[in-house]
Amino acid sequence: MREIERCFHFDPLNHINFPSQRLEYDLRKRVFGQHAATDIVLRAVSQFMADPEPPKPLVLSFHGPTGTGKSLVAQLIARNIYRQGDRSSHVHVLTPTQHFPLNTQVEAYKVQLQQWIRGNVSACPRSMFIFDEIDLMNPVLTDTVLSLLDHYAHTEGACHRRAIFIFLSTVGGEALVQQTLALVKEGRDRREFSLSVQWPPRGMKWSQVDFFVPFLPLESKHVLMCTLAEMQARGLVPDMAAADELINDMPYAPQEGKFFSACGCKNVALRLSTGGRHAEPQQG
Ligand SMILES: Nc1ncnc2c1ncn2[C@@H]1O[C@H](COP(=O)(O)OP(=O)(O)OP(=O)(O)O)[C@@H](O)[C@H]1O
Numbered sequence: 001m002r003e004i005e006r007c008f009h010f011d012p013l014n015h016i017n018f019p020s021q022r023l024e025y026d027l028r029k030r031v032f033g034q035h036a037a038t039d040i041v042l043r044a045v046s047q048f049m050a051d052p053e054p055p056k057p058l059v060l061s062f063h064g065p066t067g068t069g070k071s072l073v074a075q076l077i078a079r080n081i082y083r084q085g086d087r088s089s090h091v092h093v094l095t096p097t098q099h100f101p102l103n104t105q106v107e108a109y110k111v112q113l114q115q116w117i118r119g120n121v122s123a124c125p126r127s128m129f130i131f132d133e134i135d136l137m138n139p140v141l142t143d144t145v146l147s148l149l150d151h152y153a154h155t156e157g158a159c160h161r162r163a164i165f166i167f168l169s170t171v172g173g174e175a176l177v178q179q180t181l182a183l184v185k186e187g188r189d190r191r192e193f194s195l196s197v198q199w200p201p202r203g204m205k206w207s208q209v210d211f212f213v214p215f216l217p218l219e220s221k222h223v224l225m226c227t228l229a230e231m232q233a234r235g236l237v238p239d240m241a242a243a244d245e246l247i248n249d250m251p252y253a254p255q256e257g258k259f260f261s262a263c264g265c266k267n268v269a270l271r272l273s274t275g276g277r278h279a280e281p282q283q284g
């Protein structure tokens with residue numbers, strides 16, 4: 001139990017203390033235009049963290065176009081579980097192209113990956129593993145990870161059932177764009193979104209995944225919200241003229257209608273730092 005105490009920032013014996021209201025506040029306040037995703041995540045994480053003896057690890061798979069908030073939501077989950085947030089030594093982010101670049105080494109990676117996951121859950125059962133660009137991972141390694149996530153999966157005494165695994169990818173993103181486009185063209189609210197696309201995305205119907213979470217393409221009004229939030233985070237007085245300039249400068253798609261930001265809210269912070277007019281520092 002000592003190990004759990006070390007990695008947790010709330011009473012380790014009483015998981016009901018997980019601050020689900022704080023997670024809800026973060027998701028509602030910081031994530032724009034992703035109602036379906038935030039509802040699923042809030043319900044899934046709160047239920048999982050309230051269960052001291054979950055039967056299997058929580059496995060979430062986030063899908064959607066680039067810059068729509070997949071990494072942000074993973075970060076917000078970490079922030080509400082660990083005192084150090086996503087900088088906690090119990091939050092592990094793996095990017096296959098970076099960590100497992102050589103197909104010739106796949107057998108060695110497989111052994112390392114198993115040992116590494118096992119070591120981490122032994123040190124902290126409530127560890128969190130985020131696999132970015134999971135679609136680019138060698139299928140042998142994907143199978144290795146998935147084999148650890150079934151009910152009753154134990155490897156040499158290490159038990160993964162209290163851990164959280166999150167897979168991130170843009171797979172299925174285009175289908176989500178098409179469905180959101182249909183809604184927007186009809187003048188309907190994106191909150192009316194309900195999955196009617198090929199779901200879960202082709203090639204990812206993994207039985208170990210508890211929830212396939214859809215992230216929709218963002219519209220210019222969401223990019224505006226990201227811009228104003230970024231200004232506020234920097235202690236600047238929100239400047240509508242500068243924000244308008246920035247969002248008008250972003251690329252939009254599809255060619256006909258230009259309904260969605262081609263890179264979501266990605267690069268908003270960078271553009272604020274480097275381009276166009278700059279907001280004034282806040283007084284006081
Ligand atoms: N829906 C959103 N609400 C608020 N901020 C957002 C949203 N989507 C993206 N952002 C902001 O835009 C930047 C990029 O977002 P993020 O890294 O979460 O995108 P992503 O979906 O993981 O993209 P990729 O597939 O390219 O990794 C971050 O600074 C994030 O805070």
Ligand SMILES: [Mg+2]
Binds near residue numbers: 070071072132168
């Ligand atoms: Mg990301």
